[in-house]
């Protein structure tokens with residue numbers, strides 16, 4: 001009996017994970033319509049999706065495209081803006097992100113000394129050549145240094161490194177990054193910001209407005225110049241603002257820009273998340289984690305370069321300035337929170353955490369479970385609005401399996 005059980009277990013294990021060098025077959029509940037499917041992959045792509053008959057109550061995990069996080073500062077102690085960034089560190093962070101269901105991400109480098117920015121982009125460019133993780137890093141995000149120097153709007157960014165946009169300086173960073181910078185967060189009210197946005201747009205970099213106190217016309221000029229997004233709407237904003245004239249309304253009312261939001265349950269209230277989601281809709285909302293390198297470490301006080309940070313269970317704070325410095329949860333948590341806060345479907349939450357960023361950055365083979373797409377897939381359950389990742393596949397290869 002024991003042997004029979006073992007054989008049966010082995011059989012199901014093989015169904016779940018069987019792969020030769022080139023083929024894999026996985027079964028689960030498709031996130032879009034909750035139908036039971038069997039997905040075959042070949043040469044790293046989804047080659048066939050078969051619908052299977054299903055019992056009403058099927059306990060198999062959901063299958064969805066891997067999550068795509070376009071704003072993440074670091075993970076498991078690896079800081080993409082830190083002085084000690086190495087290719088090995090990027091690898092460690094990437095592998096830890098696979099466990100959280102993130103198959104693609106943009107390492108985000110924030111306002112810093114120019115030489116540090118340059119050095120870190122060079123390390124990231126090197127990391128992108130590592131065949132083991134290259135597929136998981138489609139680009140980088142530069143958040144700053146061309147943002148508002150005003151307290152509150154600058155958030156956790158160090159004032160002394162904040163400056164007006166400088167196109168030739170940016171080009172130098174882009175060269176160090178080997179053209180890997182695909183997204184930049186800029187304040188539109190700064191001197192020179194509008195031509196800078198135009199140059200970025202013409203060079204193929206997506207411009208996102210963030211950490212700013214721009215007026216309605218600043219936002220409009222920026223969008224006319226090509227800005228496509230808003231970075232973590234509702235954060236990177238002073239605690240007290242004018243009820244009429246503030247950066248929130250113009251960005252909410254402007255139909256041509258998408259928003260990113262940190263729906264970790266702490267950076268925005270439930271009402272903010274609901275309102276932003278209702279105004280922009282599922283099509284124009286992107287979830288980001290904004291996770292810090294401290295994510296995944298035990299709570300306590302940490303030193304990061306020149307500053308002291310307080311890591312709680314849920315967020316990272318700068319105790320001196322009394323501002324949030326970043327999140328402690330990967331984007332998989334935001335999927336559950338946004339469902340809870342807005343009552344949106346799993347399909348919609350995955351669209352905001354995978355399909356929309358894929359579309360924004362023209363990652364045409366990602367962001368959906370469809371024949372011909374790259375087999376970057378996650379198997380997971382939802383337990384009390386919490387995503388529990390069971391398996392992660394990249395290009396049809398199993399890269400994480402829950403023990």
Ligand SMILES: [Zn+2]
Nearest residue numbers: 143155232236
């Ligand atoms: Zn920020």
